[in-house]
Amino acid sequence: MKTLIVISHPDIENSNTQQFLLQGAKHQNVDTLHLDNYSFNSQANQQSDLEKYDRIIFQFPLYWYSAPYSLKKWIDEVFTRGFVYGSESKLIGKEFGIVVSTGMPEKNFAVGGGDGYSIDQIMTPYYALARRAGMQILPTLKVFQFYNMSEREHMNLLVDYQRYITQKYPDTLENKIEWFINQFDEQVDEFDNSEPVKNLLEDLGIELDTLKLTVEDIKNGGDSNE
Amino acid sequence: MGETLMNNFEWVKEQLQSSEDSQSSYLSKSFVVSLENLFDDIEERKQQYEYEIDGKLWDHGSW
Numbered sequence: 001m002k003t004l005i006v007i008s009h010p011d012i013e014n015s016n017t018q019q020f021l022l023q024g025a026k027h028q029n030v031d032t033l034h035l036d037n038y039s040f041n042s043q044a045n046q047q048s049d050l051e052k053y054d055r056i057i058f059q060f061p062l063y064w065y066s067a068p069y070s071l072k073k074w075i076d077e078v079f080t081r082g083f084v085y086g087s088e089s090k091l092i093g094k095e096f097g098i099v100v101s102t103g104m105p106e107k108n109f110a111v112g113g114g115d116g117y118s119i120d121q122i123m124t125p126y127y128a129l130a131r132r133a134g135m136q137i138l139p140t141l142k143v144f145q146f147y148n149m150s151e152r153e154h155m156n157l158l159v160d161y162q163r164y165i166t167q168k169y170p171d172t173l174e175n176k177i178e179w180f181i182n183q184f185d186e187q188v189d190e191f192d193n194s195e196p197v198k199n200l201l202e203d204l205g206i207e208l209d210t211l212k213l214t215v216e217d218i219k220n221g222g223d224s225n226e
Numbered sequence: 227m228g229e230t231l232m233n234n235f236e237w238v239k240e241q242l243q244s245s246e247d248s249q250s251s252y253l254s255k256s257f258v259v260s261l262e263n264l265f266d267d268i269e270e271r272k273q274q275y276e277y278e279i280d281g282k283l284w285d286h287g288s289w
Contacts, residue, residue, distance in 0.1 A: 027253055152259060155252075159260035173271055180264055183257065197261075204268050211275035218279065 003030040003165050004053040005099075008060040008071035010036050017061065017101045017146040024158045028166045029186075035070040040077060047083050051090050056135075057165060058126060059099040065115075065122050067100075075129065084133040092134035095169060098123055099161065101143035138169055177205040 005025060012018045012034060025032060031053075040046065050056065060067040083090055100119060108114045109122075119142050120127075130137050141164045143157065163171070167179040184198040 023253075155256035155259040156263070158253070158256040173267055176264060177268070180261060201264075204272075208268065208271060208275070211272065211279065215275050215278050 001054045001166065001168070002052060003028075003055040003057065004050070005030055005032045005057045005059050005165060006071070006074070007032060007034045008036065008058070008068045008074075009034070010068055010070065012036065015061070017143060018059075020146070020154070020158070021059070021099065021161055024161045025165060028162050030165050035074050036068075040074075043077060043080065046078050047080075047090065050078070053094065055095040055097065055138075055165070056091070057097040057099060060101075062100055062102040062104075062119075062122070065117070066125075079129065079133065084129075089132075089134040094135050095138055096126075096130035096133075096135040097138040097164065098126055098140040099143070099164065100140060101146060103145060103147075106142070106144040136169070138164075139171075173208070174205065177201060177208075181205070 007018065009015055009018050012022075022032070058067065058071060060071055066072070100123065102119075104115065109117065109119050111118075119140060123140055127137055141161065146154075146157075149157065163176065163179055168175045181198060181201055184194055184201075
């Protein structure tokens, strides 16, 4: 699977959140496109580049309940008639995700919260765009108050982010196990002598599959004692 | 976690903590933290399946 992360941030060098996420992305086989440092050469080139990817992610901080202007500009220039509508969309079937960060607490975006709307409600225009383009919409990865997180929360965020950009969708336990097993192979230099743990993970995955099939068999009228 | 699982997991953590490269060890430690959560999730799912197979839910007509 090939992933492109389209990043909109006017001051990315001074963004702790974005620099943190970029470090996570660096160790995954993904491409990043930082719109604010990007010279738009041609619409055709940009569109043909997008067609190469299986998963396209918009990544940005929440600025006044939307993305920074560079993303809006890029969308207006690239998502045109003939590319995503007017004829069959060139992005049909591709996966669309959002990674959005905010300095506000999560409770502000809950029912009855101070901001009045949930993050998903605020992201609706992007979901509508992806839907119009025939893309499969992934759940949005939300990052609330990065600076307030504990070290353990940062560590969990790092791996959750890596999984978000490269793990097979949906985020089932089975797909999660497969992703971790693949990470052992890809980070072989980091995990010397971790073969026993990788093998155990594979065995546990098989055990879960077997148990799941047994449960399904019971539900379908089979007898578990046969 | 079962004893074998714990032994393997502790062993991996020890290997990773010995890493001298600060950047790679942070990524590796993050991986280990998430791996620990994964083992907890797996154990919880196993128990759920085993409970269902044992028939306790069926006996109480909870389906």
